Amino acid sequence: MTIWRLVMHEIRHRRLNFLLSLLGVAVAVGSVVAAEVLMSRERQVTNAILSRKQIEVEQTMTARQKDVAEAGAALQDVMRKTMRELGFNILILPEAQDLSELHLNGTLSETMPESYVSKLASTSIVTVNHLLPTVTQKVRWNEREIDVILHGTRGEVPILHASEKKPLLEAVPAGKMVVGCEIHRRLSLKVDDRVTFRGREFTISRLHPERGSTDDVSVWIDLAEAQELLGLQNLIHAILALECECAGDRITQIRAEIREILPGTQVIERYSQALTRAEARGRAKLAAEEALDKERQAGAAALESESASRAALESSHEQLASVLVPVGILSAAVWVGLLAFSNARQRCAEIGILRAIGLRASQIQRVFLTRAVLVGFGGAAPGILCGLILGQIFAERSELVPEASRLIDSGTLNIIAFSLVMAPVLSVVAAWLPAALVARQDPALVLQLD
Amino acid sequence: MLVELDQVSRTYPTQRSVVRAVQEVSLTLDAGQFAAVCGPSGCGKSTLLLIVGGLLRPDSGIVNVAGQQPYHLSPDARAAFRASQIGFVFQQFHLVPYLNVLDNVLAPALAVPHSDALDRAQQLLQQFGLSHRSRHVPAALSSGERQRVAMARALLNRPQLILADEPTGNLDRANAAGVLNSLKDFAESGGAVLLVTHDDDLADRADRVIRMLDGKIV
Ligand SMILES: Nc1ncnc2c1ncn2[C@@H]1O[C@H](COP(=O)(O)OP(=O)(O)O)[C@@H](O)[C@H]1O
Ligand SMILES: [Mg+2]
Numbered sequence: 001m002t003i004w005r006l007v008m009h010e011i012r013h014r015r016l017n018f019l020l021s022l023l024g025v026a027v028a029v030g031s032v033v034a035a036e037v038l039m040s041r042e043r044q045v046t047n048a049i050l051s052r053k054q055i056e057v058e059q060t061m062t063a064r065q066k067d068v069a070e071a072g073a074a075l076q077d078v079m080r081k082t083m084r085e086l087g088f089n090i091l092i093l094p095e096a097q098d099l100s101e102l103h104l105n106g107t108l109s110e111t112m113p114e115s116y117v118s119k120l121a122s123t124s125i126v127t128v129n130h131l132l133p134t135v136t137q138k139v140r141w142n143e144r145e146i147d148v149i150l151h152g153t154r155g156e157v158p159i160l161h162a163s164e165k166k167p168l169l170e171a172v173p174a175g176k177m178v179v180g181c182e183i184h185r186r187l188s189l190k191v192d193d194r195v196t197f198r199g200r201e202f203t204i205s206r207l208h209p210e211r212g213s214t215d216d217v218s219v220w221i222d223l224a225e226a227q228e229l230l231g232l233q234n235l236i237h238a239i240l241a242l243e244c245e246c247a248g249d250r251i252t253q254i255r256a257e258i259r260e261i262l263p264g265t266q267v268i269e270r271y272s273q274a275l276t277r278a279e280a281r282g283r284a285k286l287a288a289e290e291a292l293d294k295e296r297q298a299g300a301a302a303l304e305s306e307s308a309s310r311a312a313l314e315s316s317h318e319q320l321a322s323v324l325v326p327v328g329i330l331s332a333a334v335w336v337g338l339l340a341f342s343n344a345r346q347r348c349a350e351i352g353i354l355r356a357i358g359l360r361a362s363q364i365q366r367v368f369l370t371r372a373v374l375v376g377f378g379g380a381a382p383g384i385l386c387g388l389i390l391g392q393i394f395a396e397r398s399e400l401v402p403e404a405s406r407l408i409d410s411g412t413l414n415i416i417a418f419s420l421v422m423a424p425v426l427s428v429v430a431a432w433l434p435a436a437l438v439a440r441q442d443p444a445l446v447l448q449l450d
Numbered sequence: 451m452l453v454e455l456d457q458v459s460r461t462y463p464t465q466r467s468v469v470r471a472v473q474e475v476s477l478t479l480d481a482g483q484f485a486a487v488c489g490p491s492g493c494g495k496s497t498l499l500l501i502v503g504g505l506l507r508p509d510s511g512i513v514n515v516a517g518q519q520p521y522h523l524s525p526d527a528r529a530a531f532r533a534s535q536i537g538f539v540f541q542q543f544h545l546v547p548y549l550n551v552l553d554n555v556l557a558p559a560l561a562v563p564h565s566d567a568l569d570r571a572q573q574l575l576q577q578f579g580l581s582h583r584s585r586h587v588p589a590a591l592s593s594g595e596r597q598r599v600a601m602a603r604a605l606l607n608r609p610q611l612i613l614a615d616e617p618t619g620n621l622d623r624a625n626a627a628g629v630l631n632s633l634k635d636f637a638e639s640g641g642a643v644l645l646v647t648h649d650d651d652l653a654d655r656a657d658r659v660i661r662m663l664d665g666k667i668v
Binding site: 001002003005006009010012013014349350352353354355356357358359360361362363442443444447448 | 500506525534540556561567
């Protein structure tokens with residue numbers, strides 16, 4: 001015969017009270033666990049949503065970064081080409097030359113010594129691939145009764161790229177003539193035709209297609225012949241320095257340096273079509289960078305708003321739980337306490353006789369508290385199980401099903417451990433007062449009721 | 451002397467007045483004696499019995515049982531004293547309803563654990579003709595059987611004194627006789643019995659009759 005045996009027999013004897021107590025504990029524990037399962041599911045869903053969103057944002061960013069990288073690469077490519085192949089084209093003119101004449105008529109009137117070319121070439125200030133001295137003047141082709149722009153040029157490499165904006169410059173051998181479109185069309189000229197130009201014989205060496213500029217009304221001959229024809233011996237109108245190999249931002253410096261070497265000149269930049277392309281590329285890269293930046297900000301904002309809305313949802317649920325759960329626990333404690341009280345009252349006579357035959361008050365108390373602990377554990381176990389199942393069912397019904405679903409995460413585990421401790425503790429607390437009252441009651445009071 | 455009461459009084463406070471249940475009672479009881487306290491209902495017999503049993507503290511007077519003054523002991527020591535020295539038998543049997551006969555008889559062993567408790571219990575059940583009932587709960591027993599279970603329980607810890615409060619009040623003549631014989635046997639084997647009854651015929655069968663009226667011995 002032991003206290004344990006006494007308790008177990010009593011529980012079997014008064015099943016209803018015990019089962020109702022278990023039910024109270026189970027409902028409280030079950031709701032706590034179910035609430036936690038739901039909230040943990042919610043956390044898991046939140047994490048899944050946020051990490052998916054994060055990945056999306058990162059993917060977009062990667063794409064945008066690729067765009068930027070491509071734009072950058074394209075720009076670099078163009079820049080490299082610009083540097084290598086084109087450089088800058090600058091036009092060196094006498095200082096007195098009115099630029100509007102050049103721009104409006106395509107002709108020049110001010111001159112400078114031809115020796116400037118060799119002077120410039122002998123310095124190593126700028127590396128100039130080609131220095132082309134030219135004379136350019138609008139003259140009357142008397143023999144054909146037509147006005148033309150006469151170019152006299154000299155140089156080693158003809159530059160005749162397909163680009164329309166490029167200067168049409170060609171080192172024309174002596175006695176040969178290159179003709180612009182409008183002129184050869186109007187005069188019905190063909191290659192190898194022999195023509196007389198202001199009393200001099202020339203053979204047509206080349207006909208240019210239409211270019212839509214003053215080139216169309218131009219003819220090109222050897223520099224020396226042109227100088228003679230125009231009476232400008234040893235004088236030139238301009239030096240075109242092609243493909244100056246220098247970085248873009250050095251143009252101002254170069255300008256100053258050239259003016260120092262060749263006093264009384266002005267330097268203008270011409271035909272820097274490659275740069276325009278580079279600028280376009282630069283703008284493209286800038287746009288890509290802006291897009292990347294915008295995307296980054298939008299991604300961050302989207303992530304933040306998603307996380308904020310999830311946090312708001314979670315906290316509203318947590319607030320609800322933080323009210324409902326204590327209320328549930330408290331009512332369960334009251335319920336268990338009332339049942340313990342009713343149990344204690346029923347047992348007055350039996351406790352009286354046990355006291356009379358010599359059981360100590362502490363032993364009587366142990367009888368009640370052992371029972372309370374059993375109520376706690378016995379209610380907690382099915383409560384946890386039901387809580388897990390119900391939480392799961394509710395979670396599925398609310399479509400709270402994360403991809404990698406874990407029924408029991410660390411938070412839920414903590415709640416389970418907490419329940420396993422708190423349920424017996426609360427049950428003992430609830431049973432304490434009635435147990436103490438009955439254990440201390442005077443057995444004589446009961447035994448006198450004969 | 452096993453029991454010695456000297457000028458013991460006990461009152462019960464009620465709403466209107468104070469009930470003087472026991473007034474300046476002195477008595478002694480030796481080992482081997484079977485004494486009956488007899489008197490009309492309400493004369494204070496049960497109160498006297500509870501005082502002797504260490505269950506009800508008297509307002510005044512000295513109580514000495516088996517060489518100890520139970521009301522000078524701590525509650526736990528007094529409980530242990532009751533468990534080892536006194537056996538109780540009541541009119542209402544006061545068996546624990548959910549324990550079977552054997553466990554009811556063994557209940558005093560919870561207070562004073564001893565290794566031969568089970569043997570002793572089974573021997574007592576045999577002695578009272580209850581062996582075949584040892585697995586039954588009290589509700590399944592007749593009144594006479596229940597009182598015999600209570601007797602066996604009272605004897606488990608080998609007490610020196612049995613206090614019986616109207617033990618035959620709920621029994622038929624045959625069963626009453628059986629209980630009375632058991633008490634006599636106990637007294638003959640060296641124990642002391644204090645039997646409380648309002649039944650003169652029953653009291654007359656004791657070695658000694660103590661008559662009470664209005665809380666006093668007359
Ligand atoms: N707990 C109590 N409170 C108040 N009065 C009581 C109490 N117990 C007994 N009495 C009163 O004390 C007197 C003696 O009671 P009791 O000892 O039970 O007498 P008996 O056992 O002889 O019938 C009675 O008048 C009874 O009403
Ligand atoms: Mg009485």
